[in-house]
Amino acid sequence: MTESFQHIPVLLDECIENLAIKPDGVYVDGTIGGGGHALRICERLSERGTLIGIDRDRDALSASEDRLSGQSCRRILVQDDYADIKAILRDQGLEKIDGALLDLGVSSYQLDNVKRGFSYMQDAPLDMRMDQSGGLTAYDVVNGYDQNDITRVISEYGEERWAKRIAEFICDARKTKPIESTGELVSIIKAAIPAKARRDGPHPAKRTFQAIRIEVNDELGQIRAAVDDYCDVLAPGGRLCIITFHSLEDRIVKEKFAKRVNPCTCPPEFPVCICGKIGDVKKITKKPLIPTEEEIEQNPRSRSAKLRVLEKL
Secondary structure (H helix, E strand, O other): OOOOOOOOOOOHHHHHHHHOOOOOOEEEEOOOOOOHHHHHHHHHOOOOOEEEEEEOOHHHHHHHHHHOOOOOOEEEEEEOOHHHHHHHHHHOOOOOEEEEEEEOOOOHHHHHOHHHOOOOOOOOEOOOOOOOOOOOOHHHHHHHOOHHHHHHHHHHHHOOOOHHHHHHHHHHHHHHOOOOEHHHHHHHHHHHOOHHHHHOOOOOOHHHHHHHHHHHHOHHHHHHHHHHHHHHHEEEEEEEEEEEOOHHHHHHHHHHHHHHHOOOOOOOOOOOOOOOOOOOEEEOOOOOEOOOHHHHHHOHHHOOOEEEEEEEO
């Protein structure tokens, strides 16, 4: 297996239990990463079962292929966005699936791989792309967006109170020369945030780096599009499990789940529903499942994880 792609699957037992895997079913791991969750899914599948593993990251798919090589189930690995699930299934001649797992956010491998530029702890080129084959980079955002757009990105996606000031400092710095590395960006962020504010809370660059990564990879747009599409392709009794890692992701998933459970558009004051819209899923988790203290101790990056689960009626 690819030694550099080690990833501890989060909420592993909870995901496998809630997928309620049928040995001959078709299951999708839409963010397969290093294959940790996928391996446990495959172990529950027979030779007639199918796993479809999706990832934008070619390195992830290579690592997953190695990890799953000894499994007996049918395995289909696809380099694509998990949100393109309907097109991916069409390409495979499939209409319905028995379950899907989406483990959102950036993988440990991507964070730890210096060259990818996801981490504010190590100096690297400003990249942050999950798909290295092309598209928008962090360099493009930092050096190409105007001050208002940078402020918007950092404020909305990073929930950073100093977003406007950070954007001002970025735009001033790039007048002299382009900002080319994560180290340069971290220094600018630290200069922008007052010393007293830097002493409390997380690393001063954490929220800004999160915001830029979300913008580069359109992470929130993908989630919004994906929830309904995955619900659409679930067979009756099929389950959708989504793990989120920050409040923006979780809020979207929570709201999309609620709307799918109850799509009624009638005004609240109406005594009875007249729109006729009826939900086609039910919540399995009324509140999100979170890691145990033991899991957090073993894998600190699991601390903010939340798992929500739906079932198709």
